[in-house]
Amino acid sequence: MITKQLTHPKSIVVVGGSNDIHKPGGSILRNLIEGDFSGKLYVLNPKEDVVQGIISYRSPEKLPDVDLAIIAIAAKYAPDTVEYLAYNKNTRAFIILSAGFSEESEEGKKLEDRIVKTVNEVGASLIGPNCVGVLTPQYHGVFTKPIPKLDKNGCDFISGSGATACFIMEAGIPKGLTFANVYSVGNSAQMGVEDVLKYMDESFDPETDSKIKLLYLESIEKPDLLLKHASSLIKKGCRIAAVKAGTSEAGSRAASSHTGALSSPDNAVSALFKKAGIVRCFGREDLISVASVFTCPELKGKNIAVITHAGGPAVMMTDTLSNxxxxxxxxxxKEADELKEKLFPGSAVANPIDFLATGTAEQLGTIIDYVDRKFDNIDAMAVIFGTPGLFEIYDVYDVLEEKIRTSSKPIFPVLPSTLTAKDEVETFVSKGRAYFPDEVNLAIALSRVYYTHKPFEKEPEDFTPDTKKVRDVIDEAENGYLSPENIQVLLDAVGLPRVHEQTYYSKNELVKNLSSTEYPVV
Structure with missing residues (x-):
């Protein structure tokens, strides 16, 4: 259960907050202060009266009532602290950073269970334990870096691993990927990734909420919940990508020691994601690439024009797209010949469109306009443009950004010169654009997204269940037993779709009735 005190607290206490910003309690307090938390902020520390300029209470008895407690003390002290705050200070949200719980030992599991019992009894929310915290526009409740500038149009990210969340943000932010909210659930003692996704679905506002959801899971404890709310969000216009780790025997063992997670069969995970409409990814860079594809207009067809001034990357991308x-x-x-006349001699337009290393920003704009307006067999463009460092390429990236904004077809920018053209790339990103440093990763991401279909929506039918037939079948059942034939009657009576079944007792009878049977037949 996610409470308002977790998402929009009016007061926060950091239990174990300190002046040492190299420890979780000190670091998270600094992040809350620098994140301009607008509510009341307190510290609970038995040795201090003031910590980082914030009033500190030596004992919880003197602490005012507080909405959210962020706990950064040893695991063995956590249950008593949670109990006192829950029962005496009306605290209805807890984020426990500390490790040493179910992921470590049986004794740690007992501590964790005791905490869950308390928070459930008072109707509170619990994130963690063994997590890095929660990062929202309301408060920066994490002890780690990076702290991205949050953007309501960025990604909502829910992770079962705090370190993985940090590493994905670390790699994604320089590529232009932005974030709206980040939840690190750790051991998922009370709430896991599925529960946070449920909250995002049930509270979803298409005007203000992010339409991109990223998930990192090491276990799927509530597959029905994940299926229901992922499907629901996608039907509302969201796009979801997820990494499910711990699918091998060794990976499962690693996940268990990391967050106490239990594994799920890999084929079951793939089937679940496919049914929900979730794009399955298999690593950090994979997830970042798919998320960056999500920031672009939807790919409506599978025909791609590869536009480049460098032949090799275009060949590799063409191979990968095809494979x-x-x-x-x-x-x-005619239009292709016309375009070729506008480029330098030696340029190729057959696709890939290679306008040579000497190609100009103006020529790139011309190529994009032709592909957008005159080549009807093309659904999207991938533009690969870097530099050997002989001259600046701000003008090229300015044209590219403008065309991304105005083109009727999606344009996916591949900017490989992340060191040589560092300033130009940063300027491109500053305009609110994500980019792809690697053309092969982009090609794979495009395929993953294109071939992940949205959840099936059955058209509503004007159907009235035959309640009399249902009652007759049940009343006539002997000793509560329903034959296979009667089960089929029941399913048909209430309008549940099923595979048509017939039983025949001779070859002649079977052949005779095949003409009235729809194929395929088993």
């Missing part, structure tokens, strides 16, 4: 089920179709005809 992963997308297409780089030939571009030919």
């Amino acid at each position: 992963w089920g997308l297409s780089v179709p030939p571009i030919e005809g």
